[in-house]
Amino acid sequence: MTDDYLIFRPDDVDLTRSPLRRGIGEPTYVLGAFNPGLARLPNGNLLLMVRVAEALREPVDGDCARAIRWTPDGYLLDRHPLHGLDIGDPRQFALKDRHPRLLGLTSLSWLLPVEISGDAREIVKVHYEKAIEPSASFMDYGVEDARISLVGGSWWMTVCGVSAERHCTAMYHSVNGLDYKLLGIVLDHQNKDMLLFEGKVGGKFMALTRPLGEVYFAYPEHSEWLGGPSINMAQSPDGLHWKPLDTPGIRARKGTSSSQRIGGGSQPVLTPAGWMMIYHGVEKHGSVGIYRSFWALLDRDDPSKILRLEDEIPLLEANPELTADIAHQMYLPTPVVFTTGVAEAGDHYIVASGEADLACRITHISKERFA
Template identity: 30%
Template sequence: MTEDIDTRELFHRYEGNPILAASDFPEMMNAAFNPGAVMFEGETLLLVRLEQRSGLSQLAVATSADGRTGWTIDPDRVLIPETGSFAEYWGIEDPRITKVGDEYLILYTGYSAGGTVICLAVTRDFRTFDRRGVIMSPEDKDAALFPTTFGGRWALIHRPAPATAELGSHIWLSWSPDMKHWGDAKVLVPARRGGWWDANRVGLGPPPMLTDQGWLVCYHGVRTTVSGSIYRLGLALLDRDHPDQVLLRGNEWVFGPSTPYERSGDVPDVVFPCGWILREDGDTIDMYYGAADSTVCLASASLADLLEHLQRHPCTESTDLRHRRRASSMVPPQVD
C-alpha cells in the first residue's frame, strides 16, 4: 500500500483510450459503449452495447488477448433484440455477465414498450444464447447476479425506478430460489440527498466482486446540476455471507469524467462501467466502461487500494430511508 493513497487517483486510464468505437464494428453504428466483461477461453471478452443509427441497441462480442489491443470482432457473435418481443421492442442494453459453473449468465436491460425490464440470457460459448425472458418487470434496470447462492437462494442487485423522480432511485437487492421468482426485496444502497455526488440516483456498475473482506460493489451515482447530470463512481462493501448487509459505503466518488472523450459525446459527463476483471496477480482490476455513451474505455486500479480507500473514507452520515423521510422537509433545494 502506498502512503499517498489520499492524494492520487485510484483508477488509471489506459493511455490508448478509447479502446473500441462504433467504427471498429462491421455494421454502421452510432455508438459502442457500456460493455459487460469476462475472461473466456484465456481472452478478455467484452459484450458491447451497439447503438444503431435508428436509436435501438444490440449486443456484440469483442475479444482481445491482452484486454487492451488487437480486438477481434466476429459479426456472427451477436445478441440482437428478439423479433416480436414486447420486452425488447426498442432494443437491449447494458449487459452484466456472471459466470456460474460452465455457464455465463447475462442480465441486460430490455427496452420494452412498457418501460425498461431486466432480462436473462444464458450461454456457454457466446455464440448461442438461451433467452430466459423477463425476470423483473418495469421500470427496472442496472442488474447483476452473484455467482453463488446464499442459503439456497440467488441474490440479485437491481435498480427499480420510483414513482416520481423526487423520491430518488435506489439500489435494491432481491432473492429467488430459481432465478425466476423474485421477492424479499430491500433497499441496499439508497441515493443520498442535497449536495452529495450521488444525490439523485444510484445504480450498479459491474457485478459484485468477491474479496477477502466481502463483496466489493462499484456503483454509479448521479448528481444533477444546472448544466446537466454528472455520472461518477463510488464503492461499497457487502457482507460475504449476507450480501443484503452493507459493511461500508464510501464517502467520496473514486472515478469521474474528466477527459474529452468522457465529457463530450452523445451523453456528456458520463463514465458507466458494466464489467471488470480481476487479473491473475490477484490485485489488478481492469474496469471497462462506456464514456459519454459513445465509446468503450479502460481504467485500472489496485484491489488493495480500493479496499483501503473504503476503510479510510467510510460514509458517516445516516442513509437510512426512514431518516431521509423525517429530514426531507429540512433539505434545501439544490441550486448548483
C-alpha cells in the same frame, strides 16, 4: 497502478454486418458503442458485450420523425408527426402533453460480442455472427446494457428490453460465455441495472436491482438519506424467479454528489473482505446529469449489510482526454462514465465502463485501492 484507455469506439463497428440490414436500407451510423458487459472466457480472454446504438442519419423525414422497430419479419420505420413531439434530447423524443411521459428512441440498440486479450489491451475478434438483437415483442425497440456474471460454472447475462409493452429486464444464459440463449423476462417494468453476484449466497442466486417509478417519498428532514432511485437486492433459487429482500440496499446520502440517482454498475465479486461492487451515482446537472463511479463492500454472508460505502471520492470520473480524438462524435452535454463490469487480473482489477455514452473504456485499478 492505474491505466486508462478506450478499447472500442463507434468507428470500430462494421455496420454492413449490422442486424438492421434486414429491413433498413437507409443510411445509419453508430450513435454509441458503449456500456459493455465484461466476462472472462474459458480460454482466458475477456469478452466485452458492447451495446451498439444504431441511428438513422436522417431521423426526420418531411413532417415526421422516424423510429426503428424490430418485427419477426425484419426491421421497419415508424413515423411520428413532428407537431406532436418534443425533441430536446439527441437520444430520444417525447410525445407532447402525455402523462405519464411517452418516449421514442432515435436509435435501436443491439449487442456485439467483442473478444479482447486477457490483459484487456488488444481486440482479438469481433463476433458479428454471435450478435444479440431483439427477438421478442418486449424488446422491439432495442436490447440495452448487458451485465454478465459467472455463477456455478455458466454465464448469466441481464439486459434491458425496450418496447411500448414494457421496459423490462430479460435474462440470457451461456455455457461457454460466447453463445447466449434468451430465457425471457425476469423483472418487469422499469427495474433496471440488475446484476447477479458472481457466486451464490446461502445456496441462492443474489442480485442487485433498481426499481424505477414516477413517485418517490421523502425521508424525514433529519435523515441522512435522500429519496429516489436506489440499489435494492433480491434472491432467487434458480436465477429466474426473484424475491426482493425486505431490507433496503444502497441509497443516496445527503451531502454527496449522487443527489439525483444511483444504480448498479459492476457485478459484485467476492474478496477476502466481502462482496466488492462498483456503482454509479448521478449529480443533477442539466437534462442528463454528471455520472461518476463509486464502490461499496457488502457482507459475505448477508449482503444487505453494507460494510463500507465509498460515496464521496469517485473511483472513476469521465476523462475528456480519452475522447479527444472522437470529440466530433460527442452528443451528451455533461460528463458521463458508466461502469458495467469488472474482472480479476492478479494484483489489480480490469474495470469496463461506457465513456460519454460513446465508447468502451478500460481502467486497470490496483486492488490496494479497495483496501
